[in-house]
Amino acid sequence: MSTRNEELAALLHQMAVMLEILEDNDYRARAYARAAGVVEKLQEDVCAVAARGELETLPGIGKTLARNITTWCKQGTFQDFEKVKIRFPEGLLDLIKIPGLGPKKIKVLYRALGITSLGELEYACLENRLIDIKGFGLKTQEKILKGIDHLKQFARFRLSSEAYALAEGFQRILRAELPSEVEIYLVGGLRRFQEIASDMDFLVICEDINFLKRLEDRKIISNLKEISRNHIMLSFDGFHVDLFRSRVKNNAAPILFYTGSKTHVEKLIARAEKLGLKITNEGFLKEESFLETPTEESCYDLLGLPYIPPELRESGEEVEFAEKGQLPQLITEKDIRGLFHIHTVASDGVMDLERVIHEAIARGYEYIGIADHSQSAYYARGLTPDRLQAQYKEIVEMRRKYPQVDIYWGIESDILPDGSLDFPPEILERFDFVIGSVHSHFNMSKAEMTDRLIKALENPYLTILGHPTGRLLLGRPPYELSMEKLLEKAAERGKIIELNAHPHRLDLDWRWCRKAREMKIPVSINPDAHKPHDFDISYGVMTARKGWLEPRNVWNSLNREEMRLVMSRKPWRGA
């Protein structure tokens, strides 16, 4: 599936939302939504199908959609879309981000109150204008206000994946603009791999900063502000940028200084003092003269410390570990030998089983674990027992066809509100592994949710606890639970905890990874893959690194033979 399919799917989806709000025929909207899903799941390039004139053979795509898609392939848009877009107030789409507001309610707000943006909606709420509308009330109004507040609070934040993409784009532009000898470095929290970012920091080593004015004139950047001689603020693509400047070439001290964290640097400064050294944002000084610090390694070397990777530079504790020579040997992507938690078209993935296998082989993995949704996850076409049987047959066939990779058969089983898994033991027993995940009933009390998950961990068939906190970064807060109690139970029962590598989740949080490591609970870095791109687990690995994890702490760093052995013994089932 190409990105072109994703692009078209996004456009069709937007069309569906706009139609649902503007028009009264929901089914026209639904047809576009359905088509979006079909295009997204399509295994080949949609425009190749269009070129063959075979679009109408796809389910949910008739004459009109076939014509529109064909036009889109040639022109990047189609007339029906443009017509609707002209009639649709731009700011209205933002409203869908507010929890509890769907197309129906937005339609009412638009028609009854003429609301077309978040700002207008907030104002209407503050004037109590929502409570009189049919279907709305005080609670809804308060919930909306809370949602707007939440959005505003997080509006300046980006997922790390998005922030890195922006940082790369910004660096590319600077490189094109600047003479080749100018050095540009990403520093700050983003370099230390925080899971969400409110800004990005760069260090530029150069004399002349007039290039920034030129970029502002060309509207590539905006809000240019000189805070001090060596600190400039600006906006790039709506994202806040702090640009620090240094003039000394081949000097890594400012890189270290601006990468932080503040606590980390303070610890280094304190250590330097004891050694008769001084650290500033300009360099390392001994008796008022600068020392050579061409690399960060040389900086740490002057302090008698081994190199500390940026992602570890947080609380300052890492400096003490470095002093004792006890820094972790951090996991790398190369250490990951196989992937679990992969969805296929059998539930809500877009890849068929064979496509998944090709992807895994192409990426050099030694084993994979298929885990589609279970029967309760109706919205995700969760597998029923009879469909499981069909999948098993397919797995057996693929094992024969692709002996170069080990294929494990698993399930992502819903953890039901009472803590039970979604299939009886006689079915669960047949899987090589079982991931248990919460997908519904999030609003339980802390005690209830903890009990629910503990009961799931007590189930002998559960192998991995999936996305343990359920958080969606910048989207949904984690559910209330006692992570300490969960980890204790996991340790007691030999269970594995997932580190969901999806950039929206990164769950287990890196702060808990360290705890899991201390408790010797294996962490599995899982892609939760629904499409080929999701096989990229780099953000999961970075989270693991930030959580001090070493290869020995990570379950899927086991090699093929080691994994075979574990799978044959299934220690999580107990004695």
Place this chain on the structure above:
DNA sequence: GCCGTTTTCGGCCCGACTGTTTTCAGTCG
């Protein structure tokens, strides 16, 4: 807008929860 026929139009994915109602519509996973 699509589909499957009862060929020319009516029906179109589940279930729990919430907040609104006073029996249900909208949202969410």
